Amino acid sequence: xxxxxxxxxxxxxxxxxxxxxxxxxFLSPLIFVGMIVFIAYLVNLNSNVQRVVxxxxxxxxxxxxxxxxxxxxxxxxxxxxxxxxxxxVEEKEYYGxxxxxxxxxxxxxxxxxxxxxxxxFGFLDRIERTIADKxxxxxxxxxxxxxxxIEASQAKVEIGIQNFSGERTSKMSTxxxxxxxxxxxxxxxxxxxxxxxxxxxxxxxxxxxxIIEIIISSVKPIHLMLGxxxxxxxxxxxxxxxxxxxxxxxxxxxxxxxxxxxxAMHGPQQQAIDQMSDNELQQLVMDIARLPMLLLxxxxxxxxxxxxxxxxAIYAAIGAAVDNETDTQQFMLPVILPLMLxxxxxxxxxxxxxxxxxxxxxSMIPLTSPIVMLMRIPFGVAWWELAISIxxxxxxxxxxxxxxxxxxxxxxxxxxxxxSYKELYKWLKY
Amino acid sequence: xxxxxVAENISKQFGTFTALNDISLxxxxxxxxxxxxxxxxxxxxxxxxxxxxxxxxxGRMLLDGHPLRPDDIKHIGYLPxxxxxxxxxxxxxxxxxxxxxxxxxxxxxxxxLQYWFERLQIQDWWGKKIQELSKGMAQKVQxxxxxxxxxxxxxxxxxxxxxxxxxANLIKEEILQLRKEGATILFSTHRMESxxxxxxxxxxxxxxxxxxxxxxxxxxxxxxxxxxxxxxxTADAESLRKELESKFRISDTEFKSINDDLKLQIQIEPSAxxxxxxxxxTGKAQVNHxxxxxxxxxxxxxKTVTTNA
Numbered sequence: 001x002x003x004x005x006x007x008x009x010x011x012x013x014x015x016x017x018x019x020x021x022x023x024x025x026f027l028s029p030l031i032f033v034g035m036i037v038f039i040a041y042l043v044n045l046n047s048n049v050q051r052v053v054x055x056x057x058x059x060x061x062x063x064x065x066x067x068x069x070x071x072x073x074x075x076x077x078x079x080x081x082x083x084x085x086x087x088x089v090e091e092k093e094y095y096g097x098x099x100x101x102x103x104x105x106x107x108x109x110x111x112x113x114x115x116x117x118x119x120x121f122g123f124l125d126r127i128e129r130t131i132a133d134k135x136x137x138x139x140x141x142x143x144x145x146x147x148x149x150i151e152a153s154q155a156k157v158e159i160g161i162q163n164f165s166g167e168r169t170s171k172m173s174t175x176x177x178x179x180x181x182x183x184x185x186x187x188x189x190x191x192x193x194x195x196x197x198x199x200x201x202x203x204x205x206x207x208x209x210x211i212i213e214i215i216i217s218s219v220k221p222i223h224l225m226l227g228x229x230x231x232x233x234x235x236x237x238x239x240x241x242x243x244x245x246x247x248x249x250x251x252x253x254x255x256x257x258x259x260x261x262x263x264a265m266h267g268p269q270q271q272a273i274d275q276m277s278d279n280e281l282q283q284l285v286m287d288i289a290r291l292p293m294l295l296l297x298x299x300x301x302x303x304x305x306x307x308x309x310x311x312x313a314i315y316a317a318i319g320a321a322v323d324n325e326t327d328t329q330q331f332m333l334p335v336i337l338p339l340m341l342x343x344x345x346x347x348x349x350x351x352x353x354x355x356x357x358x359x360x361x362x363s364m365i366p367l368t369s370p371i372v373m374l375m376r377i378p379f380g381v382a383w384w385e386l387a388i389s390i391x392x393x394x395x396x397x398x399x400x401x402x403x404x405x406x407x408x409x410x411x412x413x414x415x416x417x418x419x420s421y422k423e424l425y426k427w428l429k430y
Numbered sequence: 431x432x433x434x435x436v437a438e439n440i441s442k443q444f445g446t447f448t449a450l451n452d453i454s455l456x457x458x459x460x461x462x463x464x465x466x467x468x469x470x471x472x473x474x475x476x477x478x479x480x481x482x483x484x485x486x487x488x489g490r491m492l493l494d495g496h497p498l499r500p501d502d503i504k505h506i507g508y509l510p511x512x513x514x515x516x517x518x519x520x521x522x523x524x525x526x527x528x529x530x531x532x533x534x535x536x537x538x539x540x541x542x543l544q545y546w547f548e549r550l551q552i553q554d555w556w557g558k559k560i561q562e563l564s565k566g567m568a569q570k571v572q573x574x575x576x577x578x579x580x581x582x583x584x585x586x587x588x589x590x591x592x593x594x595x596x597x598a599n600l601i602k603e604e605i606l607q608l609r610k611e612g613a614t615i616l617f618s619t620h621r622m623e624s625x626x627x628x629x630x631x632x633x634x635x636x637x638x639x640x641x642x643x644x645x646x647x648x649x650x651x652x653x654x655x656x657x658x659x660x661x662x663x664t665a666d667a668e669s670l671r672k673e674l675e676s677k678f679r680i681s682d683t684e685f686k687s688i689n690d691d692l693k694l695q696i697q698i699e700p701s702a703x704x705x706x707x708x709x710x711x712t713g714k715a716q717v718n719h720x721x722x723x724x725x726x727x728x729x730x731x732x733k734t735v736t737t738n739a
Binding site for chain 1: 481
């Protein structure tokens with residue numbers, strides 16, 4: 001135990017004092033915040049441009065429907081002949097020319113848009129809708145139907161969702177759950193890849209330094225391996241915490257100083273929130289409050305630690321099996337594949353149906369369960385499912401650590417051999 | 431003399447490859463024991479079993495009369511052949527870490543390190559990183575770390591490789607000093623002259639089998655062939671040579687001398703006495719040089735390994 005503590009301490013300090021680690025820790029939030037500011041700037045820049053569109057409306061019925069807005073300005077060129085109008089648009093570098101032909105009753109006018117470049121999709125959509133609305137209204141009127149009456153008789157329906165115990169939820173609650181689960185799963189994957197790799201590199205480093213034999217004449221290889229995994233994960237947690245704090249502080253600072261409206265960035269989401277009634281907003285807060293926070297936190301810890309342990313043991317074994325980092329490629333697939341699978345299953349199957357067969361099965365298979373189960377938990381998972389999943393995970397960790405320790409024990413003393421899977425299997429029996 | 435380390439019928443297989451085949455050895459307390467063998471003989475595997483890095487398939491390893499326990503690593507100091515240190519860690523910190531892994535407390539480790547660093551005159555390396563040191567300098571640090579916890583048994587695997595002659599000699603003196611202080615030393619090497627110079631006992635293993643072991647002098651006695659190297663001054667070298675040829679098995683030899691006319695190796699019957707040969711020779715010529723030919727460890731090594739190939 002004393003040695004394990006010593007190893008953890010050394011590994012932790014070795015990681016934390018590493019120059020590139022320090023640089024990454026303090027530079028990453030800067031880059032991250034810088035990117036956000038940059039994107040916000042770009043978005044603002046883009047929306048500041050006002051497009052000028054010329055309209056040549058031969059029918060004269062639509063021109064009044066097109067109102068100027070922040071980003072579009074309309075110019076009436078109906079009095080000019082089409083060819084001449086085109087020339088004007090080209091000369092003055094307008095965005096384009098909308099041409100609406102003369103039409104008789106019960107037909108639809110021919111509408112054309114002339115432009116140097118293909119117009120934006122959203123812009124076209126808006127024009128089409130404006131014309132269609134006007135036409136529809138006209139045709140309704142022509143057929144003797146009162147448009148106001150139709151509008152007045154439109155019914156608005158909102159389904160109040162409740163579960164059997166009477167708690168009210170909203171559509172938003174699904175998004176809230178998705179967000180919490182998805183963030184947890186994604187975080188775990190990133191953590192495994194970043195710090196698992198770090199464990200692997202540190203094993204390879206000890207091999208290439210040839211210090212390994214000196215160390216394991218004092219400590220058991222399994223202690224060295226565990227110490228490495230734990231020390232590296234502590235360094236990882238340190239880095240994560242610094243990232244969150246620094247990132248948060250800097251985001252606040254930047255948004256205060258530069259006055260950049262961070263909310264403006266999430267265009268559609270922001271609009272959605274704007275459109276929500278106070279009632280719905282309240283509901284959202286309640287949805288978040290009603291998530292099983294304690295369960296979420298505990299299971300997050302269990303799956304986070306379990307998943308990280310499982311994978312970093314594999315990473316350690318890979319590091320022990322090879323002589324240098326280039327040789328690790330052939331063993332990377334079995335690590336990356338289940339991680340990716342977990343993320344994809346999470347983002348597609350779980351969101352579609354959190355309790356479907358696919359979601360359930362993948363939240364049981366130990367290599368994918370940490371990610372998939374973390375995504376499922378906000379939607380409510382039966383306790384026995386959790387129990388089975390965690391039990392399977394723990395059993396697998398025990399097995400994988402045992403196998404990894406064997407490969408590790410033999411591998412760290414092997415030099416100059418490029419091992420195959422067959423070779424690794426043989427090592428298990430040494 | 432008591433045996434500090436006893437290996438009883440140690441065998442180890444790696445897959446189909448036999449690394450050690452039923453090896454039994456006894457290493458007396460306070461001795462310097464040379465473990466010899468060509469590359470791939472199984473020396474390193476044997477040493478790793480002593481260090482409990484590798485477990486034997488069968489057989490027992492006894493230290494101080496009891497089977498090896500995990501705790502025994504405190505009593506063993508091991509300088510492996512494949513040795514290195516953390517490149518980006520400072521010398522002092524690293525030495526402290528390795529010493530603490532051997533069970534020393536931090537304060538104790540620091541005190542002893544200071545003693546050793548002063549003794550080897552490397553105090554000013556304390557704050558340097560290993561990557562700033564030369565290979566020989568790093569090896570001095572490794573040596574200190576190996577002996578720091580005052581182990582009963584010291585194992586050196588090719589200790590002198592990588593040292594320049596001055597430092598090799600320094601380390602040799604330190605090893606002899608440690609033996610004086612009571613340590614038992616196991617050498618693994620294929621550099622015969624260091625065995626010749628330092629070892630009391632030796633064992634030779636080849637392809638996992640022990641070919642011979644025992645006290646170095648005993649082994650030499652076993653391998654000697656009652657041959658004497660003589661240098662004679664005589665007026666008629668040719669006739670004397672013919673006369674000797676008819677009585678003994680002789681061969682020409684070469685050694686440095688000022689005025690010998692005849693330089694020969696003469697082999698006598700095991701039962702015969704060297705004195706009789708000397709008396710016979712003094713009657714024929716002036717004897718300037720009369721030395722028994724003792725086989726070097728190198729000769730024994732080559733002879734044993736090639737005859738068992």
